Amino acid sequence: MAIDEQKYENVILYLIANMRDGMIHGKKKLAKLLYYVDFDRFEYKESMETITGDSYRHRPMGPVPDQFQDVVERMRQQGRINVKEIQEYDMYRPTTVYSSDVKPDMSVFDEDDKRILERVIRHYGASSGR
Known part of the structure; x- marks a missing residue:
């Protein structure tokens, strides 16, 4: 199955932009979203x-x-997202934090896609990766 790179990247940008602090804390959190x-x-x-x-x-x-x-990684290399490791908790591995100043291009999504994106943020945006 071939990915839709344009939509994939803009989904990530949308998710980052719509988190409370404009960042996604953790690979697990981003993967689950x-x-x-x-x-x-x-x-x-x-x-x-x-x-x-x-x-x-x-x-x-x-x-x-x-x-x-x-x-x-491609988005990081292109400067579209920032990826950094921070030590949030002692005795645990560093957390990967994703952020971006780039706004998502919402024109790549149809109305159904937009409803799903909004629903995911509403239902899962404030949840932890667990």
């Missing part, structure tokens, strides 16, 4: 197509999109 964006459409029987076009792998901490790392 992408999962909800792609699979909420199935749950609500709106369509069987994902927004990003990515496929997912089962991992112990939850589903992970196959192209996730490649897309994030």
Whole structure:
């Protein structure tokens, strides 16, 4: 399955822009938000197509999109997102934090996509990665 790079990147930019502090704290959090964006459409029987076009792998901490790392790294190299590691909690691995000053291009999404993005932010945006 081929990903839709334009939508994928703009989904990430949308998610970052709509977090309370304009940042996503943790790879797990971003991966889960992408999962909800792609699979909420199935749950609500709106369509069987994902927004990003990515496929997912089962991992112990939850589903992970196959192209996730490649897309994030490309966006980082292009200067579209900032990725940094911060030590939030003692005795734990550093947290990867995603931020961006780039606004998402909402014209790449249809109305159904936009409803799903809004619903994901409303339902899961304030939740932790767990």
